[in-house]
Amino acid sequence: MGHWLERNIVEPGKLPLLLALTAFVLTFLITRVVTRMIRAGKGPFGNVKAGGMHIHHVVPGVVLTVVGGFGAVASGQSGFGAGLCAVLFGMGAGLVLDEFALILHLDDVYWTEAGRKSVEVVVLTAALVGLVLLGFLPFGVNDLSDEDIQNRGGAMLSVGVNFFFSLLALSKGKARTAIFGVIVPFVALLGALRLARPGSLWAKRFYGRRPRARSRSTLRAYRHDRRWAGPRRRIQDLIGGKPDPAPARTPVSR
Template sequence: MGQWFHDNITEPGKLPMLLALTAFVLTFLLTRTVTRLIRAGRGPFRNVTPGGVHIHHVVPGVILTVIGGFGAVGSGRHGWSAAVFAVVFGIGAGLVLDEFALIVHLADVYWTEEGRRSVEVVVLASALAMLVIAGFSPLGVDSLSADEQQDRATVISTVVLNLLLVVVVLAKGKPRMALIGVLIPFVALFGAIRLARPGSPWARRFYGGRHRARARAALRSYRHDRRWNGPRRRFQNLIGGAPDAPDAPDAPDAPGSRGDTPD
């Protein structure tokens, strides 16, 4: 265990990645803490609104991400400069992905149901980064032996096969599983074998005339969502805060409420 930790976590070439991930997670948690205090009206924190324009933290996040990214590319994987730029990049990425839902919807959906997507993306990005730090390589090339790595045909065929599996999983409407499958081929294989989610491109293309397949896919999706939606929402609320309750629909006007007189 100690040797694995030394080889995969404390290896000098992976130190910038570890620093970037740490800065990323801490920035997200600190940002969510500050925004929740602002939302509750507690503490000294306030929204930044120079000239009446609300400056979202995705703006400094983009700037820091660009600086950290270009700096990391130019400084390599070793030395103090690589560590500094990795931290800058992690901070910027944390600020950007915390408002990922705002970028997708081009609207301030931070405290709405749509805003939950930001928390999902942050958790998924953190998991993928930890897998890379732990030694998993994209598309499973790390599982090849030294002799197999010398055989270009084997490497190319392995990468192509894993890539095809990832594409199938995406077509079946399982983006989270597809992303993890890029690093862990077994996950992509498992997702490719399982039934597609209803409404996915795969289901529309191949389940159109197969009533039993459509029914099984719908039932499996319903059971999966019923089992995991509750725990997932509680976890999202724990680390990201619960969204605002949707506005109640306006009640229909009562007779005479607008000053109308009955006939």
């Protein structure tokens, strides 16, 4: 374990990234525990207010992110300063992305159905950074041999090809597959080869005069969403808390 940590984390200079990821995940989890306790009216916690205005935790998150980011640039890539700045940056990013939905909608949607987007973005970010730490990023290893240099050239070519397939997957409405495909080989290829989702750029461009392809695309998307929507929602509820039920709409009298 020590050798693996030295070779794959310390030697390539990824220790600050590990610290940032740890701080990011812990900050998000602690923040969700606190906000759920506030929501339930338990514990000594409460909303932070100034002059009667609710201060969302995205505000200190932005401050920590700025301080950690600029501090990392100023301190270099090693030493105590770099580690401290990485922790500050991770904490700030955790607070900011925990309210990603608020930033996206410019509205307090934290406990609404739209607020699920924050949990999804946090999980996606943590997964991508985790993949980088596990060595899926083919750059940044010191003391390369001639064989390593040749492998690096092949890895760079592979990343370029994967990025091309990621663009195809993105055009087919498969954003998650496209994002992971930049890092994990062949993931984007699967998304690029499969049918596009209805309403995607690819479907609008190439399925307009192909009713059979349109119907297959719609059926596959329906089956996929029906299979995975329930488990995905349960995991999001477990991590971030269950959203408030949507208010019933009052019928408009005519």
